[in-house]
Amino acid sequence: MAVGNVAVPNTVYPIEGIKLSATAAGVRYKNRDDLVVIEIADTATAAVVTTKNAFCAAPVRVLREHFAKASPRYLVTNTGNANAGTGADGKRRAIDICQALATKAGVDISTVLPFSTGVIGEPLNSEAIVAGLDSALTNLAPDNWQAAANGIRTTDTIPKIASQKFDIDNVSYHITGMSKGSGMIRPNMATMLGYVATDANIKADLLQEMLSAINEQSFNRITVDGDTSTNDCCVLIATGTASSDVIDSVAHPHYQPIFDALTDVFIRLAQLIVRDGEGATKFMTVKVTGGKTTQECCDVAYAVAHSPLVKTAFFASDANWGRILAAVGYAGIDDLDTEQVDVYLDDVMICQNGGVAPSYTEEAGKAVMSRSEISIHIDLARGNANDTVYTCDLSYDYVKINADYRS
Amino acid sequence: MAVGNVAVPNTVYPIEGIKLSATAAGVRYKNRDDLVVIEIADTATAAVVTTKNAFCAAPVRVLREHFAKASPRYLVTNTGNANAGTGADGKRRAIDICQALATKAGVDISTVLPFSTGVIGEPLNSEAIVAGLDSALTNLAPDNWQAAANGIRTTDTIPKIASQKFDIDNVSYHITGMSKGSGMIRPNMATMLGYVATDANIKADLLQEMLSAINEQSFNRITVDGDTSTNDCCVLIATGTASSDVIDSVAHPHYQPIFDALTDVFIRLAQLIVRDGEGATKFMTVKVTGGKTTQECCDVAYAVAHSPLVKTAFFASDANWGRILAAVGYAGIDDLDTEQVDVYLDDVMICQNGGVAPSYTEEAGKAVMSRSEISIHIDLARGNANDTVYTCDLSYDYVKINADYRS
Numbered sequence: 008m009a010v011g012n013v014a015v016p017n018t019v020y021p022i023e024g025i026k027l028s029a030t031a032a033g034v035r036y037k038n039r040d041d042l043v044v045i046e047i048a049d050t051a052t053a054a055v056v057t058t059k060n061a062f063c064a065a066p067v068r069v070l071r072e073h074f075a076k077a078s079p080r081y082l083v084t085n086t087g088n089a090n091a092g093t094g095a096d097g098k099r100r101a102i103d104i105c106q107a108l109a110t111k112a113g114v115d116i117s118t119v120l121p122f123s124t125g126v127i128g129e130p131l132n133s134e135a136i137v138a139g140l141d142s143a144l145t146n147l148a149p150d151n152w153q154a155a156a157n158g159i160r161t162t163d164t165i166p167k168i169a170s171q172k173f174d175i176d177n178v179s180y181h182i183t184g185m186s187k188g189s190g191m192i193r194p195n196m197a198t199m200l201g202y203v204a205t206d207a208n209i210k211a212d213l214l215q216e217m218l219s220a221i222n223e224q225s226f227n228r229i230t231v232d233g234d235t236s237t238n239d240c241c242v243l244i245a246t247g248t249a250s251s252d253v254i255d256s257v258a259h260p261h262y263q264p265i266f267d268a269l270t271d272v273f274i275r276l277a278q279l280i281v282r283d284g285e286g287a288t289k290f291m292t293v294k295v296t297g298g299k300t301t302q303e304c305c306d307v308a309y310a311v312a313h314s315p316l317v318k319t320a321f322f323a324s325d326a327n328w329g330r331i332l333a334a335v336g337y338a339g340i341d342d343l344d345t346e347q348v349d350v351y352l353d354d355v356m357i358c359q360n361g362g363v364a365p366s367y368t369e370e371a372g373k374a375v376m377s378r379s380e381i382s383i384h385i386d387l388a389r390g391n392a393n394d395t396v397y398t399c400d401l402s403y404d405y406v407k408i409n410a411d412y413r414s
Numbered sequence: 415m416a417v418g419n420v421a422v423p424n425t426v427y428p429i430e431g432i433k434l435s436a437t438a439a440g441v442r443y444k445n446r447d448d449l450v451v452i453e454i455a456d457t458a459t460a461a462v463v464t465t466k467n468a469f470c471a472a473p474v475r476v477l478r479e480h481f482a483k484a485s486p487r488y489l490v491t492n493t494g495n496a497n498a499g500t501g502a503d504g505k506r507r508a509i510d511i512c513q514a515l516a517t518k519a520g521v522d523i524s525t526v527l528p529f530s531t532g533v534i535g536e537p538l539n540s541e542a543i544v545a546g547l548d549s550a551l552t553n554l555a556p557d558n559w560q561a562a563a564n565g566i567r568t569t570d571t572i573p574k575i576a577s578q579k580f581d582i583d584n585v586s587y588h589i590t591g592m593s594k595g596s597g598m599i600r601p602n603m604a605t606m607l608g609y610v611a612t613d614a615n616i617k618a619d620l621l622q623e624m625l626s627a628i629n630e631q632s633f634n635r636i637t638v639d640g641d642t643s644t645n646d647c648c649v650l651i652a653t654g655t656a657s658s659d660v661i662d663s664v665a666h667p668h669y670q671p672i673f674d675a676l677t678d679v680f681i682r683l684a685q686l687i688v689r690d691g692e693g694a695t696k697f698m699t700v701k702v703t704g705g706k707t708t709q710e711c712c713d714v715a716y717a718v719a720h721s722p723l724v725k726t727a728f729f730a731s732d733a734n735w736g737r738i739l740a741a742v743g744y745a746g747i748d749d750l751d752t753e754q755v756d757v758y759l760d761d762v763m764i765c766q767n768g769g770v771a772p773s774y775t776e777e778a779g780k781a782v783m784s785r786s787e788i789s790i791h792i793d794l795a796r797g798n799a800n801d802t803v804y805t806c807d808l809s810y811d812y813v814k815i816n817a818d819y820r821s
Binding site: 059060061062063089091092095096097126127128130236315319320322323325327329330332333335336338340343348358361363401402403405406407409410 | 496503644747750
């Protein structure tokens, strides 16, 4: 069960210049959409970030080669099989899919980017995907975001969509995005796919900078189990249909509001992954303040967010905050003065100057731990930097889901 | 249920110069031994290693101060409460216990080293411990190793003891040790306490070097859940009663056989912790060969050993070896050529040159995964270094134990 508000927005705005389709190609399971194609207008610019896992999957390798050559016109995604750990055969199959789509659509192969998610280490049934492409291309339509968001799900229990409309100087902008992922989630992407499109008109290199920066505050700040996937990719498309005025620098008056709106959408899509974390019963925001650097705040936040002992205590609604202190202590921060560290759960101060807060009561701790959304705020009191990571608890169901995944 | 051979040795050799006792002091639970005192002859030398967690517990701070001043005569250990995250009050209580013992035994306080293990962040009932000291001192005896090994247990399901006798040049040497710990286990110690004594006659500074080196191959190469405890300590005592000939350099003819025997005992005590890992159903040895450095082999081994996805797959006896590849891929090794990487489960090659091994069959994978003791061998094929880490699987019971720990 996903935690908290995970509803699809009432209105999912189509993005002019983007068409999508979802098709049941039978990659691994029958009668389930597992092939999603996104068509991008040739006016668009695009930005991409990919996994830092050295064992990156075949489609990621192909994607990087294609994206280096051309701006994408088609994104083709399959679920059920990650096409990772599959060697040269896997790469050939990823290319086969791109070539088949390119031929059918009449575009160059380098404008087709492949994405795969699912089980690792098994040969991809690329023939099934190729056989599904005709139907996928026929069904392309601007209002298929929700079908596509369903089509990219693996162990996800919900489709993950965010959508916004806003006006700046009488220009109406729209942003719509979708994501998938609920396990193998960790910084530097995750078993995570994210596709966000806007009709803003943004120069390609600026768009890449925006994606990199926004990604650091969103998809690179979530963790379910600390496992970095071989397949993580995130794509940001700007179709340019909202206005002919090109946004080509941070000085453009529309830049910052668009950046902020995109950030909202990305954080929402990232949080949805954690809210749907495998077996999650609680959504936790780990905020670290008072650090010397953002990096050390990030390190502390991740140490806490990764700790199985912290995560099982939250699952049990047990204010065993000592486990939080222990995780702060092994985060590897140089010269940490533990006697300066304060810790809060929501508004309850549990630890002051490295020990139990005098005002703390077990009852107050129990009350806050009974909530399904809890913030953990750690103040290191040694600087002005801060950072935030989103995570969930570790439950029986996490083990069940991951022990049963292939069966 | 602990995994594999975890039996207490048929013969547990007393070590001349060491006496032990276990007492029910009522620190947290009634009618359960929770106070263990070890008396050390004044002829002995001692070596200590402690946790690297910045939030180290009050007893660890006191221990470090005392050990810097004097060679220990008494080790006093309580379970039920880790006296960690307890600030100045915690430190005062640790000192109170040491002072009470020192007064009763007629020794200087700096010769008493305190150890605590149990729940973090709650005030220690030091009064109960002090009240139990008379009984603890009265009951000291050389043959109480098993009672003491039981007395230091927390969530441990078994007492952990190793014992050896061996002769070199007509000198009979004995080594006996005990350990505790089953969760919060990770490099740089763990919620782990280890006490090993030998009757060898070893100079103090050499003994410290030996402990540091042996620790790197044993207690610092195990992981259950990746959490580094605030309380980990390991003590090595050499009482010197076996011979008047002092071993004061690595050139001494007895040095290497004693070093090797101590290493065997330490690895056994470390493995017992993993075999008794919280909820463990499988014991896994992760061996990485062909690395450029020992550190990178260690990093890869720990990435695999920490991965919840790998650990749940082993719990499920599922040869989902792609998760192993994914963990190797995010271990952070520079310029890793994944197309050189081979992976074996016991004698079954599952991955060759970064892809599925041609000889691999699902049946062979299933057969090896059905075993309760499995080695994962990863060959990076880029150098001559190697390293080994011991771990266990991640089961429902791990979550249950850690979600219920305080209730």
